[in-house]
Amino acid sequence: MYYPEEVIEEIRMKNDIVDVVSGYVKLQKKGSSYFGLCPFHNEKSPSFSVSPGKQIYYCFGCGAGGNVISFVMQYENYTFQEAVKFLAKKAGIQLPEAEYSEETRKKENKRARLLQVNKEAATYFFHQLRSENGRAGWQYLKKRELSDETIRKFGLGFANMTSNDLVKFLKSKGYEDEVIRDAGLATFDEKFGFHDKFWNRVMFPIQDINHRVIGFGGRVMGDGKPKYLNSPETPVFDKSRNLYGLNIARTARKNQIILCEGYMDVITMHQAGFSQAVASLGTAFTEGQASLLKRYTDEVILSYDSDGAGVTAALRAISILKEAGMTGRVLNLEPYKDPDEFIKNCGQEAFQKRLDGAENTFFFEIRMLQKDYNMQDPESKTKFYREIARKLCGFSEEVERENYIQAVAQRYQISVENLRRLVLSYAMQTGYAQPVERPKSGIRKKNTAEEGVRRSQRLLLTWLTDMPSLYPKIKKFITPEDFTEELYRRVAEKLFDQLEQKTMDPAGIIGMFEEEEEQRMAAEVFSTKLTQLSNRQEREKAFHDIVLAVKENSYEQYLAGSGSDVNALKGVIEGKKALEELDKTHISIEES
Template identity: 75%
Template sequence: MYYPEELIEEVRTRNDIVEVISGYVRLQKKGSNYFGLCPFHNEKSPSFSVSPGKQMYYCFGCGAGGNVITFLMEYENQTFPEAVRTLAQRAGIALPEADDSKEAKQADSRRAKLLEINKEAAKYFYYQLRTERGSVGMEYLRKRELSDETMNHFGLGYANKYSNDLIQYLKSKGYSEDLIRDAGLCNVDEKHGMYDKFWNRVMFPIQDINHRVIGFGGRVMGDGKPKYLNSPETEIFDKSRNLYGLNFARTSRKGNVILCEGYMDVIAMHQAGFTQAVASLGTAFTSGQASLLRRYANEILLSYDSDGAGVNAALRAIGILKEAGMTGRVINLEPYKDPDEFIKALGGEEFQKRLDHAENSFFFELRQLQKNYDLSDPEQKTAFHREIARKLCTFSEEVERENYIEAVAQKYHISFENLRRLVGTYAAQTGLAQPVIRPKSGVQKKNTAAEGIKNSQKLLLTWLVEQPQLYRQISKYISPKDFTEGLYEKVADRLFEELEQGNINPASIISMFEEEEDQREAASLFHTKLERLESTAEQEKALHDIVCAVKRNSYERDSAQLGTDVAALNRVIAGKKQLEELAKTHISLE
């Protein structure tokens, strides 16, 4: 459903963000803002800020942020139109019927159409499972001890044995062959023509964090190959940046996330009350998925199969989590193969005990490594200790490295000083020791050039929102085109327009974006932490450096892209001139 921008803004302004969020979070006023415990991640001290002036919220712990519409989208798992409708009802605002021309324009968009056809396919599979044709699928799920409530909750379905049922159904609903193919719901070849991608399979709809169906997984009935088949990647389905079950797990508020291998493991754990379980989508765990999980939990519990493949997958995931600045622990499922088998055999209480005693990921790595050595042989034992020293070198924080040396020495009965010396010697010989990094916050980040460029642009936007009077001085040198990130440029374009009019409204800028990720990113642009400097002169120098950095990056980008276009050449010349002027210009905070 499309709503005009003016109507969205009326709905937003008629719902005070402090009042709305107070219904979900206990807030206390501190200065001009309100603070409380973040509802989107587990924390003990309040880092969740709500600004009545900006009509925005932001968590300095997990980065959640946005306006009152964003909050409902994130907390209640609502889509943008659903959140607007909820708030309109709360404020007593009557929403109009769909505007045909704009509705048609929206419906014609590729993304909307693909989401729509996937939803229709999910409904079809759901219905088929509950008919006579789907009895083989229902029998399989019953044997897996799934309740009707669980099957309905996850939208489980069945693809018939006939290989063109879904295509015929979707065509009858008016969808074109091109769209069916582009949604990944069919295969096409010279021998068979166009036929259903999924047939004779129990179907698992894959949903994004807003419960929209973006793809499918199918488990074959019988001995066919492959056992599990997943949708191909499409314009709306990126396997490396989605996780099965995350749409439910994100609101579990358990303080951790359980990462496992398969759809059935996730479903079995949710049915047993472990609603924080998720799984990768037919591929190995990726850094993109780790970044996604980082939004919802700092600790990940790995519940991979206990066989060799599962152990290797766990070891790989540990490295990815560490690279993303997260801690992982490994759940011991033995003597059972996977969490589904474990829970069926021993129940939820025993599984919770395994969660509580999950193994530190570093010691899990050492335990697996130890299997390669005969510790009764002095030479192999020494080789094992050297390998331990090599792994200890990978800790970049000195305190953390020292703590692990102490713990490892105690666990493996090695002299602390001897192990410490071995680590030092090994690091000196191989150059493996990482530089000691003392992060400003709890999460270690790579200070890359690209991150520095983005940060300078974010800092400038935050500064302009905090002190809009600076705009008149800065606008002589900086325009929205100087913001090299696509979303940043859109935000700057709107913000500069409002600054020209003398009436800035950050919360309304966020409403320009319908996707929750975009809203979160836009909110972060107005909440980047400005460095606390004592004197005005220091603050002015810092601001001047930021403005210069933004302009310099823009100039360098334009110069690198310069071709024969006269207009582009003029931009580069103008940029160089402005940079030279900026170097001699004083920006006053008075």
């Protein structure tokens, strides 16, 4: 839903950034700012700063930065709308109601009703597990070595032996048969009539990222079939677009997510401290689940069973992760079958070592591929190398492909040149990829001139933010159009307007940008530490040089793009005069 700018502004103003951030990070005041350990990367020395005056945060270690809304988005992994709702509720601000058609309103009411009945069912199962009826389920979970805290954390429950206890309970709460059925909690057949879908099972509530119960998984006690039973697809439960445990894993701050197969694997890993674990919901890993994971991480570690089915599932998941633009690694749990079994036998530290040494997905694919070839037979070995060459052609980026060629050649005892020729041959025969070209003149030099331009523009904005009194002294020479870097130009337009009004709102300027990277870059402008110079004369020279550098670059760009008509010539002459005047102008900096 779209919220008016004035509503967003009110929410931002009524949520002091220090108050909000201190709810997540332990902050200590130093000077005019607060500092703490960055919640977005691992560090031992505090480099995460929060400025109450500017209402922004910035990490000098990893570069994360923004205003109070972007902090909540980044920490909670919320969308913009979710962050706005969260902060509005925190500040007691009533958001405008969305206007729905009658049909849409009915759908929303139906969804709300299904979520309510699921919550009631989860509560019912939770209490049954702790009753005499749930003794078998409780004993099963204890046999699996789950603590009381873990059982409570995941809301585990039990569905009784009888086949209509839940239906009776939900009806007593006022829920209609249609709602109970549409939530996937009950079914009808001629033998039993309208009865519970789950019975004699340990129950695993499935929650969406906002901790709402959307479905269930049930593990049968004894030898009943099927061993695991999941809720059917419903208006609130789409198996292909949800993951078990993601509501917890998304805030784990581990820079990765472990993807496994079963509910118990997830629960065991969380209990052992690996709270970044999730599992698919009784189905193969899907493109929708990959898209969901991409919101929270760039790296996925696959922790599938080590049997044949697990390997097949891992290979399929690798392909999906690549399509989604994510990197992956594969966890080797041998000689154990799954994470639950491994952790129980070897412990947390051993599992962490396996996690740290998880295998690159490309090498995993090659290792699995090698099993199909007899490496003692020259012909079979050659076919294996050709298959490697085919897979290497899948890397569209030349640098990445060349890196893998060298790594594979070393690992599989083939010369780099021979493997490169195989790749080249396959690429030219199939048109599958462009051949790798060797660099002709060594390493390409960085475009230091371009970076110097960006740095000058960024530093000028930082000076003006730290010392607004400088703005009247340079506005004759510098306008927003002189900032040739688009993001800095947009910042300058807003900042200069605020300085004209004798106000300054860095958090509001950051809020103009929608992309996280743009917000980070804007926050950097307001958080850059200026070099501490020993005296006033040095400071004045440094500032003058930066102003002159920005103006010179602007003039050079104008000169390069100007034509040959009278107006263009006039502009060039005026620009040249302005540069000469600026060069001779002394800009004083009053000592603070």
